[in-house]
Amino acid sequence: MIKILFVCHGNICRSPMAEFVMKNLVAKAGLDGQFTIASAATSTEEIGNPIYPPVRRMLAQHGISCAGKTARQLRRDEYADWDLFIGMDAANLRNMERMFGGDPAHKVHALLDYTARPGEVADPWYTGDFESTWRDVQEGCTGLLRSLSE
Template structure:
Protein backbone atom coordinates (compact mmCIF):
# COMPACT_ATOMS: atom_id res chain seq x y z
CA UNK A 1 0.00 0.00 0.00
CA UNK A 2 1.45 3.32 -1.02
CA UNK A 3 0.92 6.38 1.08
CA UNK A 4 -0.49 9.38 -0.78
CA UNK A 5 1.62 12.47 -0.25
CA UNK A 6 -0.46 15.62 0.01
CA UNK A 7 0.97 18.43 -2.05
CA UNK A 8 1.32 21.93 -0.69
CA UNK A 9 -0.55 24.65 -2.54
CA UNK A 10 1.72 27.68 -2.93
CA UNK A 11 0.28 31.21 -3.08
CA UNK A 12 2.35 34.28 -4.02
CA UNK A 13 1.12 37.88 -3.70
CA UNK A 14 2.85 40.46 -5.90
CA UNK A 15 2.87 44.29 -5.87
CA UNK A 16 5.38 46.96 -6.83
CA UNK A 17 7.92 47.06 -4.00
CA UNK A 18 6.60 44.39 -1.61
CA UNK A 19 6.16 46.84 1.27
CA UNK A 20 2.42 47.66 1.34
CA UNK A 21 -0.13 45.58 -0.56
CA UNK A 22 1.55 42.22 -1.10
CA UNK A 23 2.98 41.85 2.43
CA UNK A 24 -0.43 42.83 3.79
CA UNK A 25 -2.06 40.10 1.71
CA UNK A 26 0.72 37.70 2.78
CA UNK A 27 0.12 38.35 6.49
CA UNK A 28 -3.67 38.35 6.29
CA UNK A 29 -3.90 35.22 4.14
CA UNK A 30 -1.30 33.37 6.22
CA UNK A 31 -3.34 33.99 9.40
CA UNK A 32 -6.60 32.92 7.73
CA UNK A 33 -4.89 29.74 6.51
CA UNK A 34 -3.51 29.07 10.03
CA UNK A 35 -6.92 29.63 11.62
CA UNK A 36 -8.41 27.14 9.14
CA UNK A 37 -5.81 24.56 10.21
CA UNK A 38 -4.33 24.44 6.72
CA UNK A 39 -0.77 25.75 7.29
CA UNK A 40 0.63 22.37 6.35
CA UNK A 41 -1.30 22.37 3.06
CA UNK A 42 -1.04 26.01 1.91
CA UNK A 43 2.15 28.07 1.90
CA UNK A 44 2.08 31.84 1.49
CA UNK A 45 4.70 34.34 0.31
CA UNK A 46 4.92 37.79 -1.25
CA UNK A 47 7.28 39.75 -3.45
CA UNK A 48 7.57 42.86 -5.58
CA UNK A 49 8.25 43.54 -9.22
CA UNK A 50 10.96 46.05 -8.29
CA UNK A 51 14.04 45.71 -6.11
CA UNK A 52 13.68 49.16 -4.50
CA UNK A 53 13.04 47.81 -1.00
CA UNK A 54 14.73 44.38 -0.96
CA UNK A 55 15.36 43.24 2.61
CA UNK A 56 13.15 45.92 4.18
CA UNK A 57 10.23 45.40 6.52
CA UNK A 58 6.75 46.31 5.25
CA UNK A 59 5.83 50.00 5.40
CA UNK A 60 5.34 51.13 9.05
CA UNK A 61 1.74 52.13 8.24
CA UNK A 62 1.01 48.62 6.95
CA UNK A 63 2.57 47.07 10.05
CA UNK A 64 0.62 49.40 12.36
CA UNK A 65 -2.70 48.68 10.62
CA UNK A 66 -1.91 44.96 10.64
CA UNK A 67 -1.15 44.97 14.35
CA UNK A 68 -4.37 46.87 15.11
CA UNK A 69 -6.28 44.07 13.34
CA UNK A 70 -4.39 41.16 14.89
CA UNK A 71 -1.94 40.39 12.09
CA UNK A 72 1.83 40.19 12.36
CA UNK A 73 3.96 41.31 9.41
CA UNK A 74 7.23 41.44 11.36
CA UNK A 75 8.75 38.35 9.72
CA UNK A 76 8.14 39.58 6.16
CA UNK A 77 11.03 41.14 4.24
CA UNK A 78 10.73 42.64 0.78
CA UNK A 79 12.07 40.57 -2.08
CA UNK A 80 11.99 40.87 -5.85
CA UNK A 81 10.13 38.32 -7.94
CA UNK A 82 12.34 35.63 -9.52
CA UNK A 83 11.72 33.74 -12.77
CA UNK A 84 11.48 30.52 -10.73
CA UNK A 85 8.52 31.93 -8.77
CA UNK A 86 6.32 31.48 -11.82
CA UNK A 87 7.20 27.80 -11.85
CA UNK A 88 7.14 27.11 -8.11
CA UNK A 89 3.87 28.83 -7.13
CA UNK A 90 0.38 27.59 -7.96
CA UNK A 91 -1.25 31.03 -7.58
CA UNK A 92 0.67 34.17 -8.58
CA UNK A 93 -1.65 37.01 -7.63
CA UNK A 94 -1.16 40.56 -8.87
CA UNK A 95 -2.39 43.44 -6.74
CA UNK A 96 -3.20 45.61 -9.77
CA UNK A 97 -3.66 45.38 -13.51
CA UNK A 98 -0.22 46.90 -14.19
CA UNK A 99 1.43 44.14 -12.19
CA UNK A 100 -0.70 41.60 -14.02
CA UNK A 101 0.49 42.88 -17.43
CA UNK A 102 4.14 42.97 -16.34
CA UNK A 103 4.04 39.45 -14.90
CA UNK A 104 2.35 38.05 -17.98
CA UNK A 105 5.16 39.55 -20.08
CA UNK A 106 7.81 38.01 -17.80
CA UNK A 107 6.39 34.50 -17.43
CA UNK A 108 6.64 31.72 -19.97
CA UNK A 109 3.49 30.58 -21.75
CA UNK A 110 3.33 27.45 -19.59
CA UNK A 111 2.74 29.54 -16.45
CA UNK A 112 0.29 32.16 -17.73
CA UNK A 113 -2.78 30.53 -16.17
CA UNK A 114 -1.28 30.87 -12.67
CA UNK A 115 -1.06 34.66 -12.97
CA UNK A 116 -4.28 36.31 -11.87
CA UNK A 117 -5.60 39.54 -10.44
CA UNK A 118 -6.03 39.13 -6.66
CA UNK A 119 -9.38 40.95 -6.57
CA UNK A 120 -10.81 38.51 -9.13
CA UNK A 121 -11.39 36.34 -6.05
CA UNK A 122 -13.57 39.03 -4.43
CA UNK A 123 -17.29 38.47 -5.11
CA UNK A 124 -17.96 42.08 -6.14
CA UNK A 125 -14.54 43.39 -7.27
CA UNK A 126 -13.63 41.22 -10.27
CA UNK A 127 -11.32 43.07 -12.63
CA UNK A 128 -10.44 45.73 -10.07
CA UNK A 129 -7.05 46.67 -8.62
CA UNK A 130 -6.04 47.04 -4.98
CA UNK A 131 -5.10 50.74 -4.79
CA UNK A 132 -1.58 51.57 -3.68
CA UNK A 133 -1.87 53.27 -0.26
CA UNK A 134 1.81 54.31 -0.17
CA UNK A 135 1.26 57.98 -1.09
CA UNK A 136 -2.08 58.34 0.69
CA UNK A 137 -3.12 58.74 4.29
CA UNK A 138 -4.17 56.24 6.93
CA UNK A 139 -7.61 55.83 5.33
CA UNK A 140 -5.94 54.30 2.27
CA UNK A 141 -4.31 51.61 4.39
CA UNK A 142 -7.59 50.87 6.15
CA UNK A 143 -9.41 50.56 2.81
CA UNK A 144 -6.70 48.25 1.45
CA UNK A 145 -6.92 46.04 4.55
CA UNK A 146 -10.70 45.79 4.19
CA UNK A 147 -10.36 44.70 0.55
CA UNK A 148 -7.60 42.21 1.33
CA UNK A 149 -9.44 40.63 4.27
CA UNK A 150 -12.64 40.19 2.24
CA UNK A 151 -10.80 38.80 -0.77
CA UNK A 152 -8.59 36.49 1.31
CA UNK A 153 -11.62 34.72 2.72
CA UNK A 154 -13.00 34.18 -0.79
CA UNK A 155 -9.59 33.04 -2.05
CA UNK A 156 -9.34 30.45 0.71
CA UNK A 157 -12.85 29.18 -0.06
CA UNK A 158 -11.85 28.84 -3.73
CA UNK A 159 -8.62 26.97 -2.90
CA UNK A 160 -10.45 24.65 -0.50
CA UNK A 161 -13.02 23.89 -3.18
CA UNK A 162 -10.50 23.45 -6.04
CA UNK A 163 -8.16 21.24 -4.01
CA UNK A 164 -10.72 19.42 -1.83
CA UNK A 165 -9.29 20.76 1.45
Protein backbone atom coordinates in the same frame (compact mmCIF):
# COMPACT_ATOMS: atom_id res chain seq x y z
CA MET B 1 0.27 21.72 -0.72
CA ILE B 2 -1.02 24.88 -2.39
CA LYS B 3 1.68 27.49 -2.98
CA ILE B 4 0.56 31.12 -3.27
CA LEU B 5 2.80 34.10 -3.99
CA PHE B 6 1.23 37.55 -3.56
CA VAL B 7 2.83 40.20 -5.75
CA CYS B 8 2.80 44.02 -5.87
CA HIS B 9 5.20 46.70 -7.10
CA GLY B 10 7.51 47.08 -4.09
CA ASN B 11 6.57 44.29 -1.64
CA ILE B 12 6.28 46.68 1.31
CA CYS B 13 2.52 47.44 1.37
CA ARG B 14 -0.15 45.42 -0.43
CA SER B 15 1.49 42.07 -1.16
CA PRO B 16 2.93 41.57 2.33
CA MET B 17 -0.41 42.64 3.82
CA ALA B 18 -2.07 39.95 1.68
CA GLU B 19 0.61 37.41 2.62
CA PHE B 20 0.06 37.82 6.34
CA VAL B 21 -3.74 38.17 6.13
CA MET B 22 -3.87 34.93 4.13
CA LYS B 23 -1.55 33.15 6.58
CA ASN B 24 -3.84 34.30 9.40
CA LEU B 25 -7.00 33.10 7.62
CA VAL B 26 -5.40 29.75 6.81
CA ALA B 27 -4.26 29.30 10.44
CA LYS B 28 -7.73 30.16 11.78
CA ALA B 29 -9.21 27.58 9.39
CA GLY B 30 -6.76 24.95 10.70
CA LEU B 31 -5.19 24.55 7.25
CA ASP B 32 -1.60 25.64 7.99
CA GLY B 33 0.00 22.47 6.66
CA GLN B 34 -1.84 22.70 3.36
CA PHE B 35 -0.41 26.04 2.17
CA THR B 36 2.86 27.80 1.48
CA ILE B 37 2.28 31.56 1.33
CA ALA B 38 4.76 34.36 0.59
CA SER B 39 5.02 37.67 -1.26
CA ALA B 40 7.36 39.45 -3.66
CA ALA B 41 7.81 42.60 -5.76
CA THR B 42 7.98 43.14 -9.49
CA SER B 43 10.45 46.01 -8.99
CA THR B 44 13.85 46.29 -7.32
CA GLU B 45 13.11 49.58 -5.54
CA GLU B 46 12.46 48.25 -2.05
CA ILE B 47 14.52 45.03 -1.94
CA GLY B 48 15.67 44.35 1.61
CA ASN B 49 13.41 46.98 3.17
CA PRO B 50 10.94 46.04 5.92
CA ILE B 51 7.19 46.31 5.54
CA TYR B 52 6.04 49.94 5.45
CA PRO B 53 5.33 51.05 9.07
CA PRO B 54 1.62 51.94 8.57
CA VAL B 55 1.07 48.45 7.10
CA ARG B 56 2.82 46.86 10.10
CA ARG B 57 0.59 48.90 12.41
CA MET B 58 -2.56 47.92 10.50
CA LEU B 59 -1.66 44.23 10.71
CA ALA B 60 -0.80 44.59 14.43
CA GLN B 61 -4.18 46.23 15.10
CA HIS B 62 -5.73 43.00 13.85
CA GLY B 63 -3.38 40.80 15.89
CA ILE B 64 -1.24 39.76 12.91
CA SER B 65 2.55 39.75 13.12
CA CYS B 66 4.76 40.31 10.08
CA ALA B 67 8.04 40.21 11.99
CA GLY B 68 11.15 39.63 9.91
CA LYS B 69 9.57 40.22 6.49
CA THR B 70 11.68 42.20 4.04
CA ALA B 71 10.97 43.01 0.41
CA ARG B 72 12.27 40.71 -2.29
CA GLN B 73 11.91 40.64 -6.05
CA LEU B 74 10.07 37.97 -8.00
CA ARG B 75 12.34 35.90 -10.23
CA ARG B 76 11.52 34.50 -13.67
CA ASP B 77 12.55 30.98 -12.60
CA GLU B 78 9.93 30.96 -9.82
CA TYR B 79 7.08 30.33 -12.27
CA ALA B 80 7.45 26.58 -11.81
CA ASP B 81 7.67 26.86 -8.01
CA TRP B 82 4.27 28.39 -7.23
CA ASP B 83 0.68 27.36 -8.00
CA LEU B 84 -0.75 30.90 -7.96
CA PHE B 85 0.67 34.38 -8.42
CA ILE B 86 -1.81 36.88 -7.03
CA GLY B 87 -1.33 40.49 -8.16
CA MET B 88 -2.85 43.59 -6.63
CA ASP B 89 -3.43 45.61 -9.82
CA ALA B 90 -3.28 45.47 -13.61
CA ALA B 91 0.32 46.73 -13.70
CA ASN B 92 1.40 43.89 -11.40
CA LEU B 93 -0.31 41.34 -13.65
CA ARG B 94 1.33 42.78 -16.79
CA ASN B 95 4.74 42.89 -15.11
CA MET B 96 4.47 39.29 -13.92
CA GLU B 97 3.51 38.05 -17.37
CA ARG B 98 6.38 40.07 -18.88
CA MET B 99 8.85 38.70 -16.32
CA PHE B 100 7.66 35.12 -16.89
CA GLY B 101 7.46 35.45 -20.67
CA GLY B 102 3.71 34.74 -20.54
CA ASP B 103 1.41 32.69 -18.35
CA PRO B 104 0.97 29.34 -20.11
CA ALA B 105 -0.40 27.55 -17.02
CA HIS B 106 -2.80 30.42 -16.12
CA LYS B 107 -1.28 30.93 -12.69
CA VAL B 108 -1.43 34.76 -12.66
CA HIS B 109 -4.60 36.26 -11.16
CA ALA B 110 -5.83 39.49 -9.56
CA LEU B 111 -6.71 39.32 -5.86
CA LEU B 112 -10.05 41.07 -6.24
CA ASP B 113 -11.10 38.56 -8.94
CA TYR B 114 -11.95 36.37 -5.94
CA THR B 115 -14.59 38.86 -4.80
CA ALA B 116 -17.94 40.12 -6.08
CA ARG B 117 -16.20 43.36 -7.12
CA PRO B 118 -13.19 42.62 -9.35
CA GLY B 119 -10.75 45.46 -9.76
CA GLU B 120 -7.56 46.76 -8.18
CA VAL B 121 -6.54 46.67 -4.53
CA ALA B 122 -6.30 50.25 -3.25
CA ASP B 123 -2.67 51.37 -3.16
CA PRO B 124 -2.01 53.08 0.19
CA TRP B 125 1.41 54.26 -0.95
CA TYR B 126 -0.34 56.94 -2.98
CA THR B 127 -3.63 57.39 -1.12
CA GLY B 128 -2.56 57.02 2.51
CA ASP B 129 -5.82 55.10 2.97
CA PHE B 130 -4.67 51.91 4.66
CA GLU B 131 -8.21 51.07 5.81
CA SER B 132 -9.42 50.69 2.20
CA THR B 133 -6.42 48.52 1.39
CA TRP B 134 -7.12 46.39 4.48
CA ARG B 135 -10.76 45.87 3.38
CA ASP B 136 -9.73 44.96 -0.17
CA VAL B 137 -7.06 42.53 1.01
CA GLN B 138 -9.28 40.94 3.67
CA GLU B 139 -12.13 40.46 1.19
CA GLY B 140 -9.82 39.18 -1.55
CA CYS B 141 -8.00 36.70 0.68
CA THR B 142 -11.27 35.45 2.17
CA GLY B 143 -12.62 34.88 -1.34
CA LEU B 144 -9.39 33.22 -2.48
CA LEU B 145 -9.44 30.81 0.48
CA ARG B 146 -13.10 30.04 -0.15
CA SER B 147 -12.34 29.37 -3.83
CA LEU B 148 -9.46 27.04 -2.98
CA SER B 149 -11.53 25.19 -0.37
CA GLU B 150 -14.37 24.39 -2.79
